[in-house]
Amino acid sequence: MDHDEAMQIEEDADCSHDSGCMLEESVGAPPFFAVQISREEFQRQAKEHTKEALQRLVGSLEFKQMQETCKTCNVCWSLEHISLECAECGGFAIQRPCPICSGRCGQLWTRDIDMSHAMRTAHWQGDCGLPKEQQQVYLYRAMMDDSETAISEALKELNTENCDR
Ligand SMILES: [Zn+2]
Numbered sequence: 815m816d817h818d819e820a821m822q823i824e825e826d827a828d829c830s831h832d833s834g835c836m837l838e839e840s841v842g843a844p845p846f847f848a849v850q851i852s853r854e855e856f857q858r859q860a861k862e863h864t865k866e867a868l869q870r871l872v873g874s875l876e877f878k879q880m881q882e883t884c885k886t887c888n889v890c891w892s893l894e895h896i897s898l899e900c901a902e903c904g905g906f907a908i909q910r911p912c913p914i915c916s917g918r919c920g921q922l923w924t925r926d927i928d929m930s931h932a933m934r935t936a937h938w939q940g941d942c943g944l945p946k947e948q949q950q951v952y953l954y955r956a957m958m959d960d961s962e963t964a965i966s967e968a969l970k971e972l973n974t975e976n977c978d979r
């Protein structure tokens with residue numbers, strides 16, 4: 815008799831537990847909260863996707879190599895190739911030591927590829943790491959060197975002209 819009574823109590827306990835579960839099931843997010851996007855939003859996302867695909871292409875190695883190729887002599891700068899006599903190459907590939915102090919400051923300058931292509935002469939972007947006063951000394955010297963070279967070249971031309979006569 816005692817045993818049966820115990821069983822009865824256990825069944826009652828189960829029953830109350832089930833009803834508690836059913837109560838929980840009825841609480842949940844209504845289905846009409848699903849994400850919906852407008853036509854404009856869809857077009858915006860599609861455009862964004864195209865832009866990403868384009869950026870991936872632009873970032874691809876082939877495009878990079880094509881872009882980083884000298885238009886004058888056709889060597890590939892990204893492969894560290896240059897032509898010594900080519901003005902667009904300018905003696906260096908993608909990077910060069912600081913041209914102001916001839917690399918004494920340890921800074922590397924990066925080629926301005928668009929400008930190099932457009933002007934057909936090497937263009938570089940960077941900053942000299944030396945103090946401004948020292949930079950000016952180097953710039954002044956470079957200017958003097960240039961004018962000396964210009965003078966000596968002018969003299970050479972004058973001499974050859976004289977020889978021709
Ligand atoms: Zn070149």
Ligand SMILES: [Zn+2]
Pocket residue numbers: 912913914915916917918919920921941942943944
């Ligand atoms: Zn420098």
